[in-house]
Amino acid sequence: MNRATQRIWLTGASSGIGQALAIELLQQGHQLALSARRTEPLQALAERFPGQVLIAAGDLTSIEQVRRIGSRISQAWGALDTVILNAGNCEYVEARHFEAAMIERVLRANLLSAAYCIEAALPLLRQGTKPHLVAVGSSVTYLPLPRSAAYGASKAGLRYLMESLRLDLASEGIAVTLVSPGFVDTPLTQKNDFPMPMRWPAARAARLIARRLPRQPYEIAFPLPFICSLRLLGAMPLCLQVAIGKRLARSPAPEEANP
Ligand SMILES: NC(=O)c1ccc[n+]([C@@H]2O[C@H](COP(=O)([O-])OP(=O)(O)OC[C@H]3O[C@@H](n4cnc5c(N)ncnc54)[C@H](OP(=O)(O)O)[C@@H]3O)[C@@H](O)[C@H]2O)c1
Numbered sequence: 655m656n657r658a659t660q661r662i663w664l665t666g667a668s669s670g671i672g673q674a675l676a677i678e679l680l681q682q683g684h685q686l687a688l689s690a691r692r693t694e695p696l697q698a699l700a701e702r703f704p705g706q707v708l709i710a711a712g713d714l715t716s717i718e719q720v721r722r723i724g725s726r727i728s729q730a731w732g733a734l735d736t737v738i739l740n741a742g743n744c745e746y747v748e749a750r751h752f753e754a755a756m757i758e759r760v761l762r763a764n765l766l767s768a769a770y771c772i773e774a775a776l777p778l779l780r781q782g783t784k785p786h787l788v789a790v791g792s793s794v795t796y797l798p799l800p801r802s803a804a805y806g807a808s809k810a811g812l813r814y815l816m817e818s819l820r821l822d823l824a825s826e827g828i829a830v831t832l833v834s835p836g837f838v839d840t841p842l843t844q845k846n847d848f849p850m851p852m853r854w855p856a857a858r859a860a861r862l863i864a865r866r867l868p869r870q871p872y873e874i875a876f877p878l879p880f881i882c883s884l885r886l887l888g889a890m891p892l893c894l895q896v897a898i899g900k901r902l903a904r905s906p907a908p909e910e911a912n913p
Contacts, residue, residue, distance in 0.1 A: 661731045661782065663687040665714060665771060666741030668695040670840030671790065674860035675740065680706050682864065687727045687734075689714060690741065714741050714767035724774030733781035736867070739768045739789040740833075742808075744842055746801040757804045764808035768815065779828055786870050787823065789816050790833045793875060796884040797895065800903035820872070829870035835859055836880035852880040 662679060666672035668690030680686055680703040687708040688696045700707035708730050712719035727734065743763040745756055768789055779785040792809040794802050813832060820830035837843055837850035838859045854877060866874045875881045887895060 658683065660684045660735040661687075661733060662736040662738065663689070663710070663727060663734050663771075663775060663778075664738045664740060665689040665767075666790075667699070668692045670842055671835065671838055671856050671859050671863075672738075672740040673699075674856040675738065675863055677857075678860045678864040685731070687723075687730070689723055714771060715762045717770045717773075720767070720770040720774050724778070727774075728778060732778075733783075734775060734778040735782040735784060736786040737771070737775040737779060737788065739771050739787075741767060742790065742842075744805045746805070747803045748801070749803075757807065760804040761808045761811065764805070765811045765815070768812055772815075772819070776828075780826065784870075785826075785828045786831065786867070787816075787819070787828055788831045788833060788867065790835065791816070793834045793836045793881055793884055795834065796881070797888045798899060800899060831867070831871055832873045833863055834873060834875040834881070836877050836884075852877045 662684050664672060664676055664679070664686055667676045667686075667688035669692075672690070673695060676686055676688055676699055680699065683706070685706055685708070686699075687710040688699060689710045689712060690696060691711065691713050693709065693711045696707070696709045696711060700709055708727065710723045710726055712723050714720055714723075741763075743760065745760050747756065772787065775787065779787060789812055791812050792805070794806045795810045795813045798806060816830050816832045823830060835854075837853035838856055839853050840856050843850060843853065859876065862876055863874055887898065890898075
C-alpha cells in the first residue's frame, strides 16, 4: 500500500462535518469506510469516488450493528490506519421538564456509540500503519452552558474517554486526537434558534481537520478566537462563570412561566 494512502473509518459521513471531511480525505486519495444510518449520501460518495469507498452503514448506538461494521471492515481491509469517530447528535435540556431518558439518548448517541466503535476499531488499528484514533468532541467542554447538560455531559465524557485512553494506548504506538469544534454550519446547528458566534462552514472545518490530522496532535480546536474566549471564561472564578451563564440562560416562555 502507498504510505500516503490510509485506510480510514469515518463515522457520521452522511452530512455536516463528516460528509465534508469525507470529501477532503477522498480527494487526498485515501480509502474510506463510511458509516451513518442513511445510506444514500454514502452511496453518492462511493459513486463520486469509485474504488475508494467501503459503505459501512448502520446505527452506531447498537453494539451488534457496530460489531457487524467492524467485521465488514476487517474482511475488506484487515486493518485500519485511522479511525475518526464523528457521528453525534444534540438535544437541549428544558430544566422545567427534565427527562432522564433524553440524557440517556444523548449519552448513547455521543459517548456509548464511540465506545462501541473503539472496541471494534482497536484490533484493526493494531494491524495498521501509524495508527490514529480520533474523536469529534466539542468546545462545549471548556465551559458549562445553559441547556447543554445532556450534550455537554456526553462530550465531557468523550473527552475523558479519549484523554485517558491516550495514556494507555501510547505504549502500543496508537495516537489519540480530540477534535473540539466551535459552531459549524451543519444540519445539527441549523436547528438552533440562538446566536452562534464565529460559525464556520462545514467545508472550512473539514479542511482544517484534514490538514492537521497527519501530525497526530492531541487536540484540534477551532475557531481559535472562539476557543480562547471560552477558555478565558472557563478560567474565571466560578461565581463569575455562573453569573455569566445565568445571563445566557433563557427566561421561560410565557406559557411556561404561567402554566
Ligand atoms: N456543528 C457544530 O457546530 C458542532 C460543534 C461541535 C461539535 N460537533 C460535533 O460534530 C459531529 C458532527 O456533527 P455535525 O454538526 O456535522 O452534525 P450532522 O450534520 O447532524 O451530522 C451528524 C452525523 O452523525 C450521524 N449519526 C448520528 N447518529 C447516528 C447513529 N446513531 N448511528 C450512525 N450515525 C449517526 C448522522 O448520520 P445519520 O443521521 O445518517 O445516521 C450524520 O452523518 C458531532 O459529533 C457533533 O456533536 C458539531
